[in-house]
Amino acid sequence: MAHYRRTAAAAAALLASLLLCGPAPHAQDNYPSRPVQMIIPFAAGGPTDIVGRIMGAKMAEILGQNFVVENRGGAGGTIGTGDVAKAAPDGYTLLMATASTNAINPGLYSHLPYDTERGFAPLGQVGVTPTILMASRSLPVTDVKSLVTLLKANPGKYSYGSSGVGSILHLCGEEFRADVGGLDIVHVPYKGSAPMDLGLLGGEIALAFDATPTAMPLALAGKVRALGAGMATRIPAMPDLPTLQEQGVKGYECYTWNAILAPAGTPKPIVDKLNAAINKALADPAVSSALQKAGIDPTPGSTPQSTASFVKAELAKWAPIIKASGAHID
Numbered sequence: 001m002a003h004y005r006r007t008a009a010a011a012a013a014l015l016a017s018l019l020l021c022g023p024a025p026h027a028q029d030n031y032p033s034r035p036v037q038m039i040i041p042f043a044a045g046g047p048t049d050i051v052g053r054i055m056g057a058k059m060a061e062i063l064g065q066n067f068v069v070e071n072r073g074g075a076g077g078t079i080g081t082g083d084v085a086k087a088a089p090d091g092y093t094l095l096m097a098t099a100s101t102n103a104i105n106p107g108l109y110s111h112l113p114y115d116t117e118r119g120f121a122p123l124g125q126v127g128v129t130p131t132i133l134m135a136s137r138s139l140p141v142t143d144v145k146s147l148v149t150l151l152k153a154n155p156g157k158y159s160y161g162s163s164g165v166g167s168i169l170h171l172c173g174e175e176f177r178a179d180v181g182g183l184d185i186v187h188v189p190y191k192g193s194a195p196m197d198l199g200l201l202g203g204e205i206a207l208a209f210d211a212t213p214t215a216m217p218l219a220l221a222g223k224v225r226a227l228g229a230g231m232a233t234r235i236p237a238m239p240d241l242p243t244l245q246e247q248g249v250k251g252y253e254c255y256t257w258n259a260i261l262a263p264a265g266t267p268k269p270i271v272d273k274l275n276a277a278i279n280k281a282l283a284d285p286a287v288s289s290a291l292q293k294a295g296i297d298p299t300p301g302s303t304p305q306s307t308a309s310f311v312k313a314e315l316a317k318w319a320p321i322i323k324a325s326g327a328h329i330d
Contacts, residue, residue, distance in 0.1 A: 031273060034092065036092050038095075039084050039094065039095050040080065042080075047213040047256070051127065054287060054291060056068075056069045059274075062280050062281060078113060080095070082113030088263070089263040090270070093262070097311075098168075098256055098258055099257050104171065108322055108327055117315075122261055123262055125258075127257065128231075129257060130231040130235050131209045132215040133208075134215055136200055136225070144249060158185050161199050171325060173208075174187075174327075175254055193210055193211065196208055209230060211295070231243060237293060238295075257310075257314070271304055275302075278302075
């Protein structure tokens with residue numbers, strides 16, 4: 001009987017130690033053993049959705065499990081982003097993060113349902129998406145110089161659109177306004193880039209910055225006039241379009257980006273496996289070509305550590321611009 005009690009006690013102690021150690025190692029070794037959910041914190045059809053679906057399809061092929069892309073838009077991306085931060089840290093819920101969700105919103109919202117630095121485990125960067133300054137075809141300008149001349153000669157007459165107060169496209173406009181010495185131009189916020197583009201096409205607004213995946217088709221079709229690229233270098237898919245810096249707007253650079261994040265606490269073996277899958281996907285010529293055709297510059301070779309450093313630097317970049325714009329959401 002004493003031997004039985006000692007055996008039972010040892011078994012109980014072993015079980016307790018296993019429970020304290022968490023999931024068995026083979027559970028991580030077998031990852032993913034079921035479909036992975038990738039949350040896009042914006043509506044379908046936008047730039048982030050395009051990136052998510054390209055990457056999700058390839059990562060599914062690499063890892064041998066379906067990647068289910070789900071759009072959870074609303075509140076400037078805070079809803080879907082917050083859902084991922086609260087999800088189980090098991091690698092089965094991922095976030096396609098953007099400059100808005102993880103670099104701009106922390107300086108814009110009084111209360112966020114997530115901590116952008118402590119709430120996530122960075123997995124890897126995907127790409128940088130330049131913006132394009134677009135003008136209505138009815139506006140009598142052909143480049144940035146003639147635009148600035150027109151705006152300064154007509155204070156308060158013209159307006160520029162954005163995808164919402166405090167959005168990356170709003171801040172692109174504010175940065176431009178400041179960098180050319182100040183402009184008296186009205187900001188018109190829309191509920192997304194799609195209605196903003198319709199406003200530009202319909203003549204409701206004179207100008208808008210938009211991300212390349214949605215701006216390029218309009219510009220190449222001649223529906224709007226592309227005046228300049230928002231990056232320091234020209235857009236590969238539109239090599240004839242000069243940058244704003246080339247046209248005299250010193251230091252101007254406004255872009256968005258995508259990175260894939262998991263909830264904080266995701267085990268390192270899963271983080272490393274997902275990082276390897278991200279970089280393998282970006283190394284595929286078909287994936288790289290698809291992203292570039294959409295106007296997105298792939299950023300292969302990132303690590304979880306370099307991704308964390310990148311997000312931290314982006315927070316520092318946008319904080320003073322947000323403050324200067326006066327944009328604030330309670």
